[in-house]
Amino acid sequence: MLDRLRQSPLWPMLWKELVQMRRDRFTLGMLIGIPAIQLLLFGFAIRMEVRHLPAVVLDESKTTESRALTQAMVNTGNFDLIGPVADREEMRRVIERGEARAAVVIPPDFETDLKRRRTATAQVIIDAADPLASQAAIAAAALASAARNAALAPTTARTGRLEIRVRPWYNPALESAIYIVPGVAGLILTLTLSAITSMSIVRERERGTLEQLIVTPVTRAGLMLGKILPFALVGYVQITVILLLGRFVFDVPLQGSLLLLYAATAPFILASLALGLFISTAVKTQVQAMQLSFLVILPSVLLSGFMFPREAMPTAAQWIGGAIPLTYFLRILRGILLKGTGIEAIWKDVLSLCAFALVLITLSATRFRKSLD
Amino acid sequence: MTAPSAPAIHRAASNGDVAVHTAALRKVFGSLVAVEDLDLDIHRGEVFGLLGPNGSGKTTTIRMLCGLLEPTAGQATVVGIDVVKDPEGVRRRIGYMSQRYGLYDDLTVAENMRFYGSMYGLRGARRETRARALLDELGLRPRENQMAGTLSGGWKQRLALACATAHQPDMLFLDEPTAGVDPASRRLFWDWIYALANGGTTILVTTHYMDEAERCQRLGFLSRGHLIALGTVDEVSHAFGQPSIEDVFIELQRRDEGQNAEAGGQRPEARGETRRPIPDSRFPIP
Numbered sequence: 105m106l107d108r109l110r111q112s113p114l115w116p117m118l119w120k121e122l123v124q125m126r127r128d129r130f131t132l133g134m135l136i137g138i139p140a141i142q143l144l145l146f147g148f149a150i151r152m153e154v155r156h157l158p159a160v161v162l163d164e165s166k167t168t169e170s171r172a173l174t175q176a177m178v179n180t181g182n183f184d185l186i187g188p189v190a191d192r193e194e195m196r197r198v199i200e201r202g203e204a205r206a207a208v209v210i211p212p213d214f215e216t217d218l219k220r221r222r223t224a225t226a227q228v229i230i231d232a233a234d235p236l237a238s239q240a241a242i243a244a245a246a247l248a249s250a251a252r253n254a255a256l257a258p259t260t261a262r263t264g265r266l267e268i269r270v271r272p273w274y275n276p277a278l279e280s281a282i283y284i285v286p287g288v289a290g291l292i293l294t295l296t297l298s299a300i301t302s303m304s305i306v307r308e309r310e311r312g313t314l315e316q317l318i319v320t321p322v323t324r325a326g327l328m329l330g331k332i333l334p335f336a337l338v339g340y341v342q343i344t345v346i347l348l349l350g351r352f353v354f355d356v357p358l359q360g361s362l363l364l365l366y367a368a369t370a371p372f373i374l375a376s377l378a379l380g381l382f383i384s385t386a387v388k389t390q391v392q393a394m395q396l397s398f399l400v401i402l403p404s405v406l407l408s409g410f411m412f413p414r415e416a417m418p419t420a421a422q423w424i425g426g427a428i429p430l431t432y433f434l435r436i437l438r439g440i441l442l443k444g445t446g447i448e449a450i451w452k453d454v455l456s457l458c459a460f461a462l463v464l465i466t467l468s469a470t471r472f473r474k475s476l477d
Numbered sequence: 478m479t480a481p482s483a484p485a486i487h488r489a490a491s492n493g494d495v496a497v498h499t500a501a502l503r504k505v506f507g508s509l510v511a512v513e514d515l516d517l518d519i520h521r522g523e524v525f526g527l528l529g530p531n532g533s534g535k536t537t538t539i540r541m542l543c544g545l546l547e548p549t550a551g552q553a554t555v556v557g558i559d560v561v562k563d564p565e566g567v568r569r570r571i572g573y574m575s576q577r578y579g580l581y582d583d584l585t586v587a588e589n590m591r592f593y594g595s596m597y598g599l600r601g602a603r604r605e606t607r608a609r610a611l612l613d614e615l616g617l618r619p620r621e622n623q624m625a626g627t628l629s630g631g632w633k634q635r636l637a638l639a640c641a642t643a644h645q646p647d648m649l650f651l652d653e654p655t656a657g658v659d660p661a662s663r664r665l666f667w668d669w670i671y672a673l674a675n676g677g678t679t680i681l682v683t684t685h686y687m688d689e690a691e692r693c694q695r696l697g698f699l700s701r702g703h704l705i706a707l708g709t710v711d712e713v714s715h716a717f718g719q720p721s722i723e724d725v726f727i728e729l730q731r732r733d734e735g736q737n738a739e740a741g742g743q744r745p746e747a748r749g750e751t752r753r754p755i756p757d758s759r760f761p762i763p
Binding site for chain 1: 582
């Protein structure tokens with residue numbers, strides 16, 4: 105058994121890829137340079153707008169006035185109420201999982217304070233990991249309090265004023281970069297990995313070396329693994345570069361476990377590699393491989409929540425986004441990096457990624473032939 | 478260029494020990510029948526030449542025998558193993574040198590050797606010994622640290638031969654191994670082919686060069702996917718009533734082109750293939 109493993113053609117395949125990679129300084133430079141450049145570009149340049157944040161209400165007051173305030177918040181169009189929560193613990197859980205991006209907290213003595221002509225204070229808590237969402241929440245809070253104060257104005261002689269305080273969680277400074285870095289990490293991984301994998305296989309076909317590999321006794325699985333595994337290593341180098349740059353240039357925190365992050369990256373990398381393998385079976389030239397990779401990746405850029413929050417998208421776009429591995433990987437990355445989420449909050453996303461990897465590997469493996477037919 | 482006669486082969490060529498056997502082998506690409514009902518036997522230890530104009534089905538035949546293409550119909554065994562049922566079994570026992578050599582340009586000579594040796598399961602000292610012996614024998618040793626991509630045609634050909642024989646295969650398939658190679662290298666190459674054949678390796682070679690065809694013990698002529706002649710050099714020449722193999726070749730080519738003209742000249746690439754190679758004066762034969 106051990107001897108068979110030692111004799112496996114997988115080892116010379118891996119060795120060959122690594123030697124070639126080391127020789128091809130330009131491509132190697134690109135593989136590490138592209139993430140860095142993209143990161144700097146996106147990190148410094150991107151600003152966006154958002155509406156329809158899913159929000160929950162923790163109404164401890166349960167009065168006419170608290171309901172009126174809630175309605176005023178909804179009327180701004182920046183919040184979509186997804187339901188009430190019972191206590192602060194539940195609220196924290198819902199936000200941590202990303203189900204809600206904001207919470208309106210109305211304390212028990214809200215109406216009493218108003219009636220006693222004191223300043224009544226409500227709170228809006230926002231998941232500020234996405235600074236754009238936060239800005240939307242801040243604007244909504246300001247609008248809602250202004251609206252309610254105007255409505256109460258004729259009676260101010262008898263009541264106090266109300267005030268809404270915004271508490272940004274996870275990203276108190278509202279830095280765009282902190283939100284962008286995990287996005288760039290995921291996008292670059294999936295794009296470069298599927299592009300270089302497909303191009304590397306097509307290059308061997310173009311140069312006639314694939315023909316030579318096929319006549320060796322290496323199995324189909326061995327040939328596929330030998331071509332994709334070296335790029336898994338590249339993927340880990342890339343994500344490390346991005347995390348380091350994010351940490352030291354953009355002060356992106358690492359709240360959660362690095363080990364969990366690296367482990368959850370594995371199914372995502374596998375899915376991207378399998379996608380590359382699949383692309384290689386559909387094209388004839390390296391240029392086509394490159395173009396198809398970009399085309400396949402385009403929905404990831406637009407619909408995964410990398411740039412535009414998915415909450416603001418039409419339902420159909422959200423469904424398509426749900427069929428993209430990057431969508432799940434982004435939630436995992438942002439969760440671990442910014443919120444310090446543990447496996448208990450992201451296991452569903454990790455499972456989804458594993459399912460994607462499995463399906464893509466099966467699909468491309470059935471298409472990949474060890475012959476020239 | 479004079480056509481040297483085939484050196485004596487000590488092995489009995491027709492001892493009934495069959496290295497390649499095909500029966501009604503057929504390959505169809507879409508509407509094109511590349512190989513039609515091929516019945517062929519190649520004896521163990523034989524140097525067999527497969528000839529024919531471009532597009533006649535030579536490469537397709539070799540690729541089917543190596544398990545690179547799946548036959549559309551018919552059957553084929555190589556070294557006694559069915560190529561459809563057990564392609565991996567066949568691959569372990571054969572060597573294959575394609576027209577494009579299949580070398581990694583960005584690996585050195587020694588690295589290409591090591592890689593292909595390892596792919597056939599050679600490891601450690603066994604691999605190094607074998608690699609050193611082959612590199613010495615083929616004169617590649619002084620260039621072992623040179624990138625394969627910077628080698629000239631003749632040296633690439635030698636390296637490809639070394640890689641294809643690293644695992645000492647029973648059967649060697651050579652698809653136009655000497656295309657674009659200078660005459661001195663070609664002569665040396667054929668010396669190695671005969672050395673391998675004398676060691677018991679069966680050789681199937683395709684070529685466009687008539688002097689090389691005349692070095693083969695037996696020939697098969699393919700035309701438009703059909704095997705139209707089979708036998709020794711003299712037998713084939715006589716069968717067509719031509720003085721030499723080259724005349725047979727030109728005659729066949731003319732017939733093919735006649736048919737093409739009728740068919741609207743659909744295969745222009747088949748023309749002009751019978752010209753003798755112009756000897757390269759930069760590499761005079763010593």
